[in-house]
Amino acid sequence: MEKLIGIAIKFDFGETVKSIVRFGSGHINDTYLVDTTGKKFILQKVNTAIFKNIENLTSNILVITDHYNRKIATADYRDLSLKPLYLIPCKEGNYFFRDDNNGCWRMFNYIEKSICYDRIDSEKKAYNAAHTFGLFQKILSDLDPKLIHEIIPDFHNMKSRYKNFLKVVKENPVNRLNSVKKEVQFVENRIAEMISLQQLIDDGKIPIRITHNDTKINNILFDENDNALSVIDLDIVMPGSVLFDFGDAIRTGAAMADEDEQDLTKVGIDIGLFEAYVKGYLYSTKQFLVSEEISNLAFSAKYMTFIMGLRFLTDYLDGDKYYKIHHSNHNLHRVCAQFRQVEILENNFEIMKGIVQSSQ
Template structure:
């Protein structure tokens, strides 16, 4: 972490590359993210904004210029759409990039590091864990609105910032190669988990196949719909969707499924005692209601039908990724103890089990919410 004392010498040159108002009072480490280094830049002038400075991890995101082009395209589109909505506040509801003095939306330093800057959104809060149906609803509303506003943005204009990110067939092929190679001799320990993956790959490939057949349209999707990627205002209402690095072409089921994966689980992602892992149906309904209230008019029947399969698919993919990394020798994910990736995989697979067990209830909830949303009169903004 970079403390205030270091900011003057280490970051002064970086800050000088951006078009800032006022003067810098202090720079402090900000947030709990594990990918980028993020700093809150406080302003001396009360009338000038604070800023959020980030060093982008170019080891994870190999093409930072393309990533920044995506973000500029998406935020410009969102701001334009919200500008036509009565009562909307685009400056608060959309991230605002700060240009460099040279013009681009990022700066590359002499060591090859990439930096970007946003306006800091004051009086907002994010949470790592969903604790109420109301919060789940606000998360659903935020990501649903994000989808709906971007529905008319041509997906071919966006770059794949992480190729094959939610591509289950590619993930399965990487898994198979790791099992065949067995580089650290762990395959014998994970026979039940390997069988779990193999037994479900055909069903888990359904969304991919429907997409390839053109039944499910490619859309501009967020692809990392954790609840902490929604900023809430002081009243607890969703204000802004953040962390746009993985915004790229995808299927709506990906965003719904990843949000459900991280919303409805009653235990942590790496829970060792899988008996504690259950599905909170009230949180599922809360998220589904908020999501469908915003997207209902934009989604096809096939897309609505893909939402519950998406809720099963995303924990399956995450479990598959954790298991692959464990078999491969723990090279990708940071681990905090021996067997951590295996524990994570088992927790995700247990969540899949629980979602499978209540799948009829999940489908009933979606059907009920769709009917209720369709009964809501449409009013002009």
């Protein structure tokens, strides 16, 4: 703890450190809770293997939190439970600190009496999560996306992901191609439809906005009454389509099984959770979304589930270089579960479109 205290006191929070302990369940950055004689703070060691440009990453967070915090203090949002989130500066004035091993550290304020959920287990939670991410997009809707750096280029770009996939298929670096011919054909049978959404974005029919890009419910802090306090984990907030956020929220939040479920009979979508999510999301966003965005909400769930399956399949063919795996076929199990979920979404697509239409 002594080393961590030495790092923590580089930041200008004006208190004496009492303790520092591991905090949260994040898989990317190392997170600690700093308890002091006054307030508590969040200390993070940033994973620079993934986030290579710490200057751009920090710039994004500063621009986003400044805009967000100013907006939630206005009359339009003052009656809500939303709390500000901000970086604590270093005593030397910067907003990150590099240790002797070139490790990169930063500090956030801690939001007291907050609760974090790992699963959406009720329609109320689905509605509140959707309403919260929708509010986040609404608050940032008048912030110019050009002010925000693209931390991971082409993150949800289907054309780019498919191009990478074809390259790995051609090279077949670890000789796994023959074992996944069925899955490769699944991709080929659907890729034209999936690219059509990316084409709408490229043609300007679906606008580029500032999006969160990791809309799992555990990136929202709630109070004890399930009122949202803050959206967290802003590292990959970037320019993109709101459909990426909505679709990925459905992929993780309305799914009836984990993304690597081996028993494919357990894979499915909870239509009740989907409907609650649609209603919560549109309550926050329908005033600023364009018709092409709303009409593609149901499709975005298929898009994001497919693109994750495509990424898992690409990684499997490439020798499991990107995603952490717990056994040799872990990525393949993810592929099968995601592609089965795509089939189920296809089977429920007309119902989902009807829910979106009736919720406007």
